[in-house]
Amino acid sequence: DQQVKQNSPSLSVQEGRISILNCDYTNSMFDYFLWYKKYPAEGPTFLISISSIKDKNEDGRFTVFLNKSAKHLSLHIVPSQPGDSAVYFCAATSYDKVIFGPGTSLSVIP
Amino acid sequence: KAGVTQTPRYLIKTRGQQVTLSCSPISGHRSVSWYQQTPGQGLQFLFEYFSETQRNKGNFPGRFSGRQFSNSRSEMNVSTLELGDSALYLCASSSGQYQETQYFGPGTRLLVL
Numbered sequence: 001d002q003q004v005k006q007n008s009p010s011l012s013v014q015e016g017r018i019s020i021l022n023c024d025y026t027n028s029m030f031d032y033f034l035w036y037k038k039y040p041a042e043g044p045t046f047l048i049s050i051s052s053i054k055d056k057n058e059d060g061r062f063t064v065f066l067n068k069s070a071k072h073l074s075l076h077i078v079p080s081q082p083g084d085s086a087v088y089f090c091a092a093t094s095y096d097k098v099i100f101g102p103g104t105s106l107s108v109i110p
Numbered sequence: 111k112a113g114v115t116q117t118p119r120y121l122i123k124t125r126g127q128q129v130t131l132s133c134s135p136i137s138g139h140r141s142v143s144w145y146q147q148t149p150g151q152g153l154q155f156l157f158e159y160f161s162e163t164q165r166n167k168g169n170f171p172g173r174f175s176g177r178q179f180s181n182s183r184s185e186m187n188v189s190t191l192e193l194g195d196s197a198l199y200l201c202a203s204s205s206g207q208y209q210e211t212q213y214f215g216p217g218t219r220l221l222v223l
Contacts, residue, residue: 041219043114043217044153046213049211089152097166098212100152102151102153
């Protein structure tokens with residue numbers, strides 16, 4: 001049973017537009033959430049995180065929104081750039097575990 | 111600081127063999143976690159070592175084992191390899207404190223024939 005879900009395996013967006021990547025989780029014990037970006041043949045790199053006591057965190061073009069009641073978070077990338085094309089993983093943590101979602105492959109079309 | 115390093119980067123083995131992968135964390139980091147990434151299953155947690163002790167463990171069979179040395183370097187061993195073990199194996203290091211960001215290495219791509 002997947003505790004962290006990313007229901008869209010892939011997403012295509014035009015350059016300059018907004019990319020919205022979604023993530024759902026089932027365990028209410030998760031209290032910290034992270035987004036990682038992964039290029040082929042490289043390890044994931046940390047993008048942005050959010051604590052469960054917040055509902056929004058912004059860092060440059062990247063904003064993460066958390067809706068605790070819906071157990072849903074989303075990553076917004078504005079404006080999207082071709083270099084953003086990668087696989088995006090969301091991860092949820094509690095004290096003793098880090099669970100990753102299956103990833104969403106984002107393609108930003110020039 | 112130098113990043114997380116993993117060796118080897120690529121490896122080809124045959125069924126039934128065993129393999130040992132190595133991970134050197136960022137200097138000062140005491141936690142090393144191992145993950146398996148496959149196209150179908152995404153990133154799956156194998157285990158975490160902190161100060162030479164296994165602190166957490168995922169749902170993998172006993173063929174997957176690991177250890178951590180006093181300098182925080184970690185090794186992962188897979189015995190009696192199966193075709194399904196073909197994957198990218200990633201290690202990630204962190205300070206080990208709660209909610210601390212993990213930093214990933216480039217991974218070791220293992221192909222089992």
